[in-house]
Amino acid sequence: MNLLTFLAQNAGEIVTRLFQHLQLTLLSIVIAAAIGVPLGVLISYRRGMKKPVMGVANVVQAIPSIALLGFLIPLLGIGEKPAIFMVVVYSLLPIIKNTVTGLSGINAETLEAAKGIGMTRIQVLTKVKLPLALPVIMAGVRISAVTSVGLVTLTAFVGANGLGYLIYSGIRTLNEFQILAGAIPACLLALLMDLLFSLVEKLVTPACFKQS
Amino acid sequence: MIRFEGITKRYDQQTVVSDISFEIEKGELVVIIGPSGCGKTTLLKIVNRLIRPTGGRVYINGADTAAQDEIELRRNMGYVIQQTGLFPHMTVRENIEIIPRLKRVNRADIEARSAELMRMVGLDPEQFLDRYPSQLSGGQQQRVGVARAFACDPEVILMDEPFSALDPLTRVQLQDELADLQARVRKTIVFVTHDMDEAVKIADRICLIHEGGIVQYDTVEDVMKHPANEFVADFIGRNRIWSSPAFIRARDIMIQNPVCASADTTVMRCIERMRTRKVDSLLITGENMHMLGIVSAKEVQTCADRSVPVSRVMRRQFEKVSPDENIVEVLQIVNRGGLSAVPVLDEAGDVVGLITRSSLLMTLSRPYLDEMEAATS
Numbered sequence: 403m404n405l406l407t408f409l410a411q412n413a414g415e416i417v418t419r420l421f422q423h424l425q426l427t428l429l430s431i432v433i434a435a436a437i438g439v440p441l442g443v444l445i446s447y448r449r450g451m452k453k454p455v456m457g458v459a460n461v462v463q464a465i466p467s468i469a470l471l472g473f474l475i476p477l478l479g480i481g482e483k484p485a486i487f488m489v490v491v492y493s494l495l496p497i498i499k500n501t502v503t504g505l506s507g508i509n510a511e512t513l514e515a516a517k518g519i520g521m522t523r524i525q526v527l528t529k530v531k532l533p534l535a536l537p538v539i540m541a542g543v544r545i546s547a548v549t550s551v552g553l554v555t556l557t558a559f560v561g562a563n564g565l566g567y568l569i570y571s572g573i574r575t576l577n578e579f580q581i582l583a584g585a586i587p588a589c590l591l592a593l594l595m596d597l598l599f600s601l602v603e604k605l606v607t608p609a610c611f612k613q614s
Numbered sequence: 615m616i617r618f619e620g621i622t623k624r625y626d627q628q629t630v631v632s633d634i635s636f637e638i639e640k641g642e643l644v645v646i647i648g649p650s651g652c653g654k655t656t657l658l659k660i661v662n663r664l665i666r667p668t669g670g671r672v673y674i675n676g677a678d679t680a681a682q683d684e685i686e687l688r689r690n691m692g693y694v695i696q697q698t699g700l701f702p703h704m705t706v707r708e709n710i711e712i713i714p715r716l717k718r719v720n721r722a723d724i725e726a727r728s729a730e731l732m733r734m735v736g737l738d739p740e741q742f743l744d745r746y747p748s749q750l751s752g753g754q755q756q757r758v759g760v761a762r763a764f765a766c767d768p769e770v771i772l773m774d775e776p777f778s779a780l781d782p783l784t785r786v787q788l789q790d791e792l793a794d795l796q797a798r799v800r801k802t803i804v805f806v807t808h809d810m811d812e813a814v815k816i817a818d819r820i821c822l823i824h825e826g827g828i829v830q831y832d833t834v835e836d837v838m839k840h841p842a843n844e845f846v847a848d849f850i851g852r853n854r855i856w857s858s859p860a861f862i863r864a865r866d867i868m869i870q871n872p873v874c875a876s877a878d879t880t881v882m883r884c885i886e887r888m889r890t891r892k893v894d895s896l897l898i899t900g901e902n903m904h905m906l907g908i909v910s911a912k913e914v915q916t917c918a919d920r921s922v923p924v925s926r927v928m929r930r931q932f933e934k935v936s937p938d939e940n941i942v943e944v945l946q947i948v949n950r951g952g953l954s955a956v957p958v959l960d961e962a963g964d965v966v967g968l969i970t971r972s973s974l975l976m977t978l979s980r981p982y983l984d985e986m987e988a989a990t991s
């Protein structure tokens with residue numbers, strides 16, 4: 403039996419696992435963005451919060467992912483809950499960092515003009531700051547999305563579904579084909595994710611920056 | 615219209631603006647000028663409350679700005695800064711319409727207004743409304759900035775060095791256009807600059823600031839002619855007036871006590887007077903220095919009977935200028951008539967002075983002589 407016939411025979415399971423994987427990744431990214439962007443915005447308004455929040459995010463980033471999963475089992479049990487939690491935690495840092503960078507990179511005079519012509523703080527944020535920072539924020543989301551694909555693979559260790567399951571059980575049973583059946587789609591998914599988010603990034607880049 | 619009362623701004627120990635009080639009349643363009651760091655921008659931003667003063671108040675139409683809603687206050691006030699003031703991610707249209715839209719003005723009105731504003735600042739709406747600021751030249755961007763400031767038809771417009779980043783040619787062009795525009799719309803404009811040429815071009819009044827305080831607040835002409843102190847004289851440049859001849863007036867260059875004679879003086883005495891006073895023409899006056907005529911040396915000398923009153927030989931038709939006419943107009947009159955002298959008369963026709971070719975020559979040569987003096991000393 404060669405790899406191709408193995409893949410063909412198990413196509414149904416591989417596709418199911420692929421979709422589970424994609425689902426977990428996207429869900430985690432959406433949650434991470436929903437937490438990370440507002441947090442980044444908050445930090446950009448309160449300078450004092452920048453150090454503690456970034457500090458915590460950095461420390462969390464430094465914990466090995468397997469160890470973090472280990473800590474999570476007693477707290478959240480096994481399955482998708484600790485999986486999503488872990489991926490979200492690791493995705494936060496790039497998103498927060500890029501949100502803060504994007505917001506602080508906006509020309510101070512442009513912001514002063516926005517205030518000076520009579521926009522409220524909320525309007526300055528939604529009409530000027532966020533649109534101008536969006537490309538940088540999306541670049542952070544893209545980094546997170548790509549790394550998340552890899553992280554979701556690891557979550558098979560806590561019983562989450564996805565391509566990791568194929569790899570994990572392949573390793574246990576010394577089935578090379580099964581390992582590859584998980585690893586190859588995972589790689590392709592990571593590349594696809596990168597492509598997808600680079601398109602989103604282009605889409606949200608204000609037209610004025612595009613020509614360069 | 616805008617009244618500053620004891621405005622002071624301190625940062626920590628440093629006093630940036632100290633106890634400034636003055637008033638700007640409705641429909642006037644006042645230029646706030648001074649060396650870099652003197653507090654001009656600070657003073658301007660206190661008006662739209664981007665900066666809160668440490669002390670003092672600003673009243674607009676008698677209402678204390680500190681008591682008003684700051685968003686409302688700013689929306690009723692135009693604000694123009696350098697190119698960076700436009701939002702790069704919005705088209706020209708979106709930039710101009712942002713505040714009217716936030717104010718929920720009727721859509722059709724907004725669109726009509728945008729086209730009108732574009733034409734007002736000399737840009738074709740069809741061509742430019744849907745471009746991004748980065749697709750415009752610096753001068754065009756500043757025009758859009760001005761258009762945006764007028765969007766809500768505010769009474770007061772604040773401008774902070776709006777033209778300073780432009781090349782000299784474009785800058786002059788925009789200054790001229792602003793002056794024309796202001797002549798039509800008569801808004802109350804506060805304009806900050808450190809460029810005296812710019813101030814002279816556009817200002818009704820100049821507020822000269824030095825180290826956080828007003829050193830002089832006067833019309834452009836008065837600042838140039840009567841600088842309050844050495845600092846002002848140095849700042850505006852001693853020969854500044856020569857680059858704006860419109861401000862050099864007949865009254866500034868005339869001889870104040872011209873040689874005159876009354877109408878019944880004999881021709882003999884007139885000749886005598888001209889010889890002793892070394893002049894070649896005489897102004898003939900009636901009561902209260904009312905000008906009746908003029909005679910030249912030639913005219914009296916060719917007169918056969920020297921015992922007749924001069925009123926018989928004087929010319930009753932003569933060129934004259936008013937004290938407020940500027941040197942360019944005076945030169946035109948003198949050249950057109952080939953005159954050696956032209957009397958300066960007030961509205962009632964009374965003599966206030968005389969401008970002769972030699973006094974014109976003296977005046978016109980002064981900047982060169984001053985320059986040479988400065989160079990040799």
Ligand SMILES: Nc1ncnc2c1ncn2[C@@H]1O[C@H](COP(=O)(O)OP(=O)(O)OP(=O)(O)O)[C@@H](O)[C@H]1O
Nearest residue numbers: 625628630648649650651652653654655656657808
């Ligand atoms: N936020 C601040 N904190 C401390 N000092 C400040 C602050 N803003 C301005 N200053 C100081 O206040 C002074 C006046 O500043 P301002 O911006 O009003 O000057 P300006 O007259 O507009 O100068 P320029 O012609 O260079 O624009 C400067 O010495 C500046 O350093």
Ligand SMILES: [Mg+2]
Nearest residue numbers: 654655656774
């Ligand atoms: Mg300034």
